[in-house]
Amino acid sequence: MQITDILAQTGGLQSLARELGLSETQAAKGAEALVPAILGGFKKQAQSQPAGAQGLDGLLGQLGGGALLDQVLAPQPTDVSRGDNVLGEIFGSKDVSRAVAQNASSQSGLDPSLLKKMLPMLAMLVAGYLAKQRGAGDEGNSSPMGGGLGGLGGLFGDRPAGAAGDAPGRAAPGLASMLDLDGDGNMLDDILRMAGKVMR
Template sequence: MASILDLLKTEAGQNLINGASKEAGVSKEKTGSVLSMALPAILGAMKSNANTKEGEENLNKALESEEHDGSILNNLSGMLGGDNSGLLSKGAGILGNVLSGGKESALTANISKMTGVDASSVGKIIKMAMPLVMGFLGKQKQNSGGGLTSLLGSAMGTSGDKDASMLETLLDADGDGSMLDDVAGKFLGGNKKGGGGLGGLF
């Protein structure tokens, strides 16, 4: 099963990077860096939410709806243009449901620190990506027929407790930032062996 970072290498992912780059006024390389860190962390939050019965039911219902059937993966280039307010609004709604209790602001602030992209632009980039993420998950769910935990774990493309800790650090509003260098190394393709960086994205 493809991971969310594999999605960024597809035509739809490249369309997203190009469109979000223009909307946020940030280079394509920086936009890709933001997404490569944000998306696994958001999937980690979804996985955590799905640990409760209510959270699992809500996410299942969303992924089984026609809105998130994966068709956006083929239509994204037509949705990106001069006015992206609809996509941003839809993404903001999804993000608000996934990240609560200050996690959204923590995520944007921590990624801003690591990439040098201002938090407002980080927020725009992530919101534009959310409908695509839901379409990706909806399509994967149709194809796999497996449970949410295994679906989200595969989509995150992470392995082991260390990766999980890095994702938690991105979402930690009270963190002191001591792990941010490790997180950046992991997701920006640093020297860490096996890093899930941006190689081949551009």
């Protein structure tokens, strides 16, 4: 199952569409283009944490845990500053976020300024979902959504990139392959290089 299908099941795409004045189709297109970079950022964080997955769990909890998902789903306007905090942790620079939005625009046909507004909300949805799934014991697929991120194994290095069942790698193959320029399975280093080119 693709991550955008999961976000639709949780009501996340509907919330994005409502808050940003988009159709659900437009919200889904934006999510398909942006989510691979967000997942790549979390993968980078997972690999850099000294305690591996436990370190990532700590980071997710520090960022707000499952409450991040709940806040986007709530009828009140989303406090996107929490999403900006997530982006700061996984990308480290607003320049990277701008580069991600610009590249997603070329893939989705949506305006980059709109995608920049969508990015922190999507980061909250993904972080909140990861926190809820991991808290429920993702390795045993005890999540009610059946481990829709491929059990997260492929995302956090338990399986080779592209292994069977790695939903994140299939979320938007065009953008994912474009961002992973050196083919190492981790697109974040390539995103950072692209951001440097944008700045120059």
